Amino acid sequence: xxxxxxxxxxxxxLKNVDNLLRCPICFDYLNISMMxxxxxxxxxxxxxxxxxxxxxxxxxxxxxxxETDLRNNRIxxxxxxxxxxxxxxxLQSPPMxxxxxxx
Amino acid sequence: xxxxxxxxxxxxxLKNVDNLLRCPICFDYLNISMMxxxxxxxxxxxxxxxxxxxxxxxxxxxxxxxETDLRNNRIxxxxxxxxxxxxxxxLQSPPMxxxxxxx
Ligand SMILES: [Zn+2]
Ligand SMILES: [Zn+2]
Ligand SMILES: [Zn+2]
Ligand SMILES: [Zn+2]
Numbered sequence: 213x214x215x216x217x218x219x220x221x222x223x224x225x226l227k228n229v230d231n232l233l234r235c236p237i238c239f240d241y242l243n244i245s246m247m248x249x250x251x252x253x254x255x256x257x258x259x260x261x262x263x264x265x266x267x268x269x270x271x272x273x274x275x276x277x278x279e280t281d282l283r284n285n286r287i288x289x290x291x292x293x294x295x296x297x298x299x300x301x302x303l304q305s306p307p308m309x310x311x312x313x314x315x
Numbered sequence: 316x317x318x319x320x321x322x323x324x325x326x327x328x329l330k331n332v333d334n335l336l337r338c339p340i341c342f343d344y345l346n347i348s349m350m351x352x353x354x355x356x357x358x359x360x361x362x363x364x365x366x367x368x369x370x371x372x373x374x375x376x377x378x379x380x381x382e383t384d385l386r387n388n389r390i391x392x393x394x395x396x397x398x399x400x401x402x403x404x405x406l407q408s409p410p411m412x413x414x415x416x417x418x
Contacts, residue, residue, distance in 0.1 A: 228397035229332075232390060249352060252389045285388065286355045287335060294331035 226299070233292050235259050236272050241296065245288035248277045254285050329402070336395050338362050339375050344399065348391040351380045357388050 235242050237259035244257035253272040255263075261279060263271050270277045338345050340362035347360035356375040358366075364382060366374050373380045 226401055229394060229401060232394045232397060247350070247386070247388065247390075249386050252387045254390050283350070283352050283386065284355045285350065285390075287350075287357050287388075287391065291332060291335045291394065294335060298329055298332060 229295065230299075233288070233295055237263060241292050242288055243292075245285040245292075246282040247285040248275070249281050249283050250277065251275045254288060257282075332398065333402075336391070336398055340366060344395045345391055346395075348388040348395075349385040350388040351378070352384050352386050353380065354378045357391060360385075 233241055235256045236253070237255055240256070242254065242256055245254050246257045246260050247254045248260070248270050251270050251273050253270050255271070260271075260282065264277060264279055264282075268276060268278050336344055338359045339356070340358055343359070345357065345359055348357050349360045349363050350357045351363070351373050354373050354376050356373050358374070363374075363385060367380065367382055367385075371379060371381050
């Protein structure tokens with residue numbers, strides 16, 4: 213119990229951002245983000261293509277949607293990458309200035 | 316100098332995410348995000364409409380673009396909101412378990 217880090221608290225408060233970066237189909241981080249252009253709901257490319265192959269609607273809002281309505285949402289891929297890197301760093305790195313033991 | 320918080324370090328490592336959530340035109344956080352559907356570059360709605368009114372191309376990659384090519388990118392608006400809330404919390408909140416003074 214040498215130093216009580218604040219990092220878990222930072223991570224908890226990032227949970228909302230974390231949730232938004234996940235695919236509503238597989239619940240993992242978005243992987244090659246594709247947006248349905250009418251409703252702007254976003255999924256992994258593979259997840260939404262598989263879904264649309266048996267049902268032609270958005271799995272979130274049920275709006276009629278086909279593969280031709282999908283658009284890359286590349287900025288999300290970049291955000292996911294940066295966010296994951298940050299998350300790893302927050303989980304691994306020790307606090308910056310641990311107090312020396314008051315001897 | 317009662318407790319050296321780790322929060323600034325967490326904020327530094329979130330800088331990359333922060334950058335991605337900013338508009339390439341005004342450099343502020345994206346406000347009503349609109350994506351150019353061919354290149355998927357994303358801007359504030361007002362910023363990109365103003366730009367396209369005098370030049371019909373994407374300001375980032377120069378691809379021919381008009382207002383009809385713009386699509387809402389709503390998930391980014393949600394991410395910006397959550398990120399800003401987190402940022403405020405990280406900046407304001409004191410560390411969770413401040414050590415009692417070793418009297
Ligand atoms: Zn998925
Ligand atoms: Zn939808
Ligand atoms: Zn802007
Ligand atoms: Zn572009």
